[in-house]
Amino acid sequence: MLDARTRTLGSSVRTSHGSDGKKPSALPRGRGCLCAFATLLCAVALLAPAAAAARDLVVYGEPSLEKALKSVGSLWQARTGTRVNVFVAPTDLSYAQIDRGARCDLIFALAGTATEEAARAKIIQGATITRALRNGLVLIGTESAARPIDGANVADISRLIAGKRLAIANPERDPAGARALELLRKIGIADDDNRAVAVAESSAGVVNLLATNKARLGIVYSTDATAGFKLLVPLPLLDQPPIEYVVAQARDPQSDTRPFMAFIKSAAAQAAFKSAGLAPIDDAQAAGGGND
Numbered sequence: 001m002l003d004a005r006t007r008t009l010g011s012s013v014r015t016s017h018g019s020d021g022k023k024p025s026a027l028p029r030g031r032g033c034l035c036a037f038a039t040l041l042c043a044v045a046l047l048a049p050a051a052a053a054a055r056d057l058v059v060y061g062e063p064s065l066e067k068a069l070k071s072v073g074s075l076w077q078a079r080t081g082t083r084v085n086v087f088v089a090p091t092d093l094s095y096a097q098i099d100r101g102a103r104c105d106l107i108f109a110l111a112g113t114a115t116e117e118a119a120r121a122k123i124i125q126g127a128t129i130t131r132a133l134r135n136g137l138v139l140i141g142t143e144s145a146a147r148p149i150d151g152a153n154v155a156d157i158s159r160l161i162a163g164k165r166l167a168i169a170n171p172e173r174d175p176a177g178a179r180a181l182e183l184l185r186k187i188g189i190a191d192d193d194n195r196a197v198a199v200a201e202s203s204a205g206v207v208n209l210l211a212t213n214k215a216r217l218g219i220v221y222s223t224d225a226t227a228g229f230k231l232l233v234p235l236p237l238l239d240q241p242p243i244e245y246v247v248a249q250a251r252d253p254q255s256d257t258r259p260f261m262a263f264i265k266s267a268a269a270q271a272a273f274k275s276a277g278l279a280p281i282d283d284a285q286a287a288g289g290g291n292d
Contacts, residue, residue, distance in 0.1 A: 056083045057255050060094040061108040062245065064135060064203060064221045068276035069108060072269045076260060090173070091115065098123050104250040106257050108132065110175065111244040128249040132264065134279040135243040136222040137179055141231030142210055152233050158187045160217070160233065167198040167206040167215035176203045179240060180219035186238065222277035
């Protein structure tokens with residue numbers, strides 16, 4: 001566009017001075033400076049939107065992290081003026097998007113096989129992978145328990161579930177559903193009994209089943225457990241590894257990610273993560289000093 005405007009300007013100058021057959025004269029000094037200045041403004045106008053877009057930060061994350069990431073992103077924008085664009089999808093789908101060339105600066109992904117493979121394929125920069133957050137599972141319900149429950153065991157959970165329809169996330173798509181299914185098998189509940197178990201697409205879908213009275217209990221991520229439910233019982237790990245998320249820089253970031261990665265360790269960001277139901281992993285835990 002800039003070249004086209006410059007050629008048009010040059011053509012109009014030649015036509016106005018050459019139509020009478022006389023040798024074209026040079027532009028007056030003041031007018032020449034104005035033309036040069038106008039050309040510079042055009043160039044700046046063309047480059048400015050690209051520069052502004054590059055200052056934004058594009059962050060991918062698991063759906064269970066959406067609320068937390070948007071909250072921390074708002075804090076970052078208030079502090080720096082830099083907007084954080086958050087896009088959520090299951091970890092494997094996010095990696096596929098990056099591999100196809102979609103813009104991503106940082107990703108908060110589930111720790112595990114998919115992330116290890118992404119690092120080997122250089123979809124993310126392996127040297128930047130940092131353990132960041134932990135999530136948990138909670139039994140939620142529309143009715144209160146007969147008595148307070150602190151540190152629920154398998155027997156407690158079995159007693160709470162007995163005779164009630166339970167909703168879980170799809171175990172083939174959601175880690176929360178896979179862990180819930182393992183718990184049901186330990187309790188002795190058949191997962192193929194549609195009267196006893198309802199399956200939603202995701203942990204958030206489980207919440208919706210309870211909200212619409214299609215189930216009385218549900219097993220969800222801590223980040224999906226809202227204060228509106230009368231029953232909130234944290235579930236034990238049952239010899240399973242913790243649900244952990246890592247943060248890593250994508251293959252080809254368009255913005256400097258280091259300031260934001262430092263910010264997520266700040267007191268303000270850590271408080272936002274905790275408020276969303278997550279447990280930040282501190283430096284000691286990340287080095288192997290936590291209760292893994």
